[in-house]
Amino acid sequence: MISDYFFPQPAGGVESHIYQLSTKLIDRGHKVIIITHQYEGRTGVRYLTNGLKVYHVPFFVIYRETTMPTVFSFFPIFRNIVIREQIQIVHGHASLSSFCIEGILHARTMGLRTVFTDHSLFGFADAASILTNKLLKFCLSDVDHVICVSHTCKENTVLRASLDPLMVSVIPNAVVAENFQPLSYTPHSNYRVPGVPPDRRAVPPQIGPDDTITIVVISRLFYNKGTDLLIAAIPRILASHRNVRFVIAGSGPKAIDLEQMLERNVLQDKVEMLGSVRHEEVRDVMVRGQIYLHPSLTEAFGTVIVEAASCGLYVVCTRVGGIPEVLPQHMTTFAKPEEDDIVIATGKAIAALRSNKVRTDRFHDQVKMMYSWTDVAERTERVYKGICGDISQEEFYGRYYGQAWKASEDRVRSFALIDRLKRYYGCGVWAGKLFCLCVVIDYLIYVVLEMWFPRAKIDIARSWPKKLHSSGDKRFSISSRGHDRQNSGSSHH
Amino acid sequence: MPNRLLVRRPSPTTVSFTVSNASKRSTPSAKLLLVLQVICRILLFTCVLLVGFARLRHSLYGDEAFNLHWNAIWSSRIGAIACRIADTYNLAGIALVSALVIYGVFRRGHTEESLLVIRGLGIQTSTSSTSYLSKAATRFIPTTQIQDIVIHEAFKGFEVRFYLAVIVEGESDVVVVFPKLLPKRQILEEVWRGSRHCLYEAKS
Numbered sequence: 001m002i003s004d005y006f007f008p009q010p011a012g013g014v015e016s017h018i019y020q021l022s023t024k025l026i027d028r029g030h031k032v033i034i035i036t037h038q039y040e041g042r043t044g045v046r047y048l049t050n051g052l053k054v055y056h057v058p059f060f061v062i063y064r065e066t067t068m069p070t071v072f073s074f075f076p077i078f079r080n081i082v083i084r085e086q087i088q089i090v091h092g093h094a095s096l097s098s099f100c101i102e103g104i105l106h107a108r109t110m111g112l113r114t115v116f117t118d119h120s121l122f123g124f125a126d127a128a129s130i131l132t133n134k135l136l137k138f139c140l141s142d143v144d145h146v147i148c149v150s151h152t153c154k155e156n157t158v159l160r161a162s163l164d165p166l167m168v169s170v171i172p173n174a175v176v177a178e179n180f181q182p183l184s185y186t187p188h189s190n191y192r193v194p195g196v197p198p199d200r201r202a203v204p205p206q207i208g209p210d211d212t213i214t215i216v217v218i219s220r221l222f223y224n225k226g227t228d229l230l231i232a233a234i235p236r237i238l239a240s241h242r243n244v245r246f247v248i249a250g251s252g253p254k255a256i257d258l259e260q261m262l263e264r265n266v267l268q269d270k271v272e273m274l275g276s277v278r279h280e281e282v283r284d285v286m287v288r289g290q291i292y293l294h295p296s297l298t299e300a301f302g303t304v305i306v307e308a309a310s311c312g313l314y315v316v317c318t319r320v321g322g323i324p325e326v327l328p329q330h331m332t333t334f335a336k337p338e339e340d341d342i343v344i345a346t347g348k349a350i351a352a353l354r355s356n357k358v359r360t361d362r363f364h365d366q367v368k369m370m371y372s373w374t375d376v377a378e379r380t381e382r383v384y385k386g387i388c389g390d391i392s393q394e395e396f397y398g399r400y401y402g403q404a405w406k407a408s409e410d411r412v413r414s415f416a417l418i419d420r421l422k423r424y425y426g427c428g429v430w431a432g433k434l435f436c437l438c439v440v441i442d443y444l445i446y447v448v449l450e451m452w453f454p455r456a457k458i459d460i461a462r463s464w465p466k467k468l469h470s471s472g473d474k475r476f477s478i479s480s481r482g483h484d485r486q487n488s489g490s491s492h493h
Numbered sequence: 494m495p496n497r498l499l500v501r502r503p504s505p506t507t508v509s510f511t512v513s514n515a516s517k518r519s520t521p522s523a524k525l526l527l528v529l530q531v532i533c534r535i536l537l538f539t540c541v542l543l544v545g546f547a548r549l550r551h552s553l554y555g556d557e558a559f560n561l562h563w564n565a566i567w568s569s570r571i572g573a574i575a576c577r578i579a580d581t582y583n584l585a586g587i588a589l590v591s592a593l594v595i596y597g598v599f600r601r602g603h604t605e606e607s608l609l610v611i612r613g614l615g616i617q618t619s620t621s622s623t624s625y626l627s628k629a630a631t632r633f634i635p636t637t638q639i640q641d642i643v644i645h646e647a648f649k650g651f652e653v654r655f656y657l658a659v660i661v662e663g664e665s666d667v668v669v670v671f672p673k674l675l676p677k678r679q680i681l682e683e684v685w686r687g688s689r690h691c692l693y694e695a696k697s
Binding site: 076 | 645646647648651652653654655677678
């Protein structure tokens, strides 16, 4: 796993995705390490729960926790880590992370299989997007497989990087449902009890017409998260509905605008701002409300709405990106990403709750059935096996009888430099040549490194022992018992 | 030069681990080379001294200083060459070259680092200095202050290296054992096992 974004930075979807996926892959018998850049007071090598090893590489951070894109300077240390940990598959996360893009380039130079997971959507029009898309194309023209978190995201990525759609898999995010339980949740087993229809269960507390309904908003307050829409919609919603309160958690550059709006309209007693909350506290904030409002302008998946639904909240969200795929119809009300529609949709949601038509108490069990990290890990593992050749081509990509099979040969990406150059050359008139130059330089650096720091001289790190005996001294077990070494690299054979 | 580990157990409660990157010199030719090297160093050093004295022959001392017949020396062939060098080149040049030669003569070609563990007393780490003139840097940590001895990894230059460290009570930084050589994991594990065994295990 390689990405710029990892804990201890305040958790977003990417960080928890990487962490949960890694943990589950370790449970399935793989060895996983995470490479990320340094954070304040956190440099070097760290072990997390279950022997998940994190390398915080000392590099500069320039913007929103992204490192300086220095194409080649990361290579020596990357090569060292890859060799000492005996890595076979490099899995990069998040397209804006320069670590990820560089890591994939270097991994291909070193002859490793690569997977890329895209967590975000991008436009096609403005200058920044064009640049990012070019970079993505550079990175993805030689990657073995791409994973997207939703079908919309897949479409977007395929278009941006002109990929073969068969090379892109969709594996959604998941939530740890146990961490997002509604306030009054008792794990019932009504599916196992025969003869008792589910409706016989205790009827959930009804919401009367005059009861207060709390709307929760948890998001980082950035432009792309739709904070402007929120600012415009809040006074109108509060004006048209009595007994409605807002709880807003999160921080960001738009927090000031939000506060100004509250002061202008004197809504401080109806809107509570909590500032940024830690990921563990999100559930406690969520259960305070009945409706979750998600005004995001662009979202590849939106883990937070799954978490909200899992907490038993009715979800009002914008119909953008991958959001419509995430939750079934009965859990959500959709709105267009515009002020009027959000106000209308929220009104509808409030009305639906007041008439007690929505069984929010069942959301938790339903979400638990739909999203689990174990499932995500299984599907990711299948991708790993597919690119390593453990699963046959036909099975992995699906058999298409009508199609001439020779078209698929391109899917197995050979490591020969000339083949890689051909792929990069197709990226564009100027970009293609530039990318080729980068690849050639990268290859030369690799050759120099092989001579300068010979492979044989690099110490192989010991794997975390598979079965931990009692609770013993943690450090003791790192270095004294690393006998099972057959599980080297990310993949298990 | 690969690092070598030398373990000495002078008594059951004492172990000394020495890691060195010096070559072994087991073959006769290697031993001969060492002797030649030593002779070369001595000769170079005397040359520097001689030129130095030649430079100062008029000013500092009389003819009979140090019970030597200086006139006899200066009139010999080597003495004459030394005098010529001392007189033709300027002082700064001579001083610079002599300093460089002396540095080269006393420079240690290898590094030697050791860890001495004495049960009930503590451990002492030492790192040999770069020259033969200064002493090795040592650090003693009493048993009461040792919290633990661990092997960990860290970034060093373009690499990730293993290191053996002693966690000392009341200090924010750990004390790294073998900080210059940073030997391989295999050596570290042996040292780690041996030192822990000596420090703790025999007690229980």
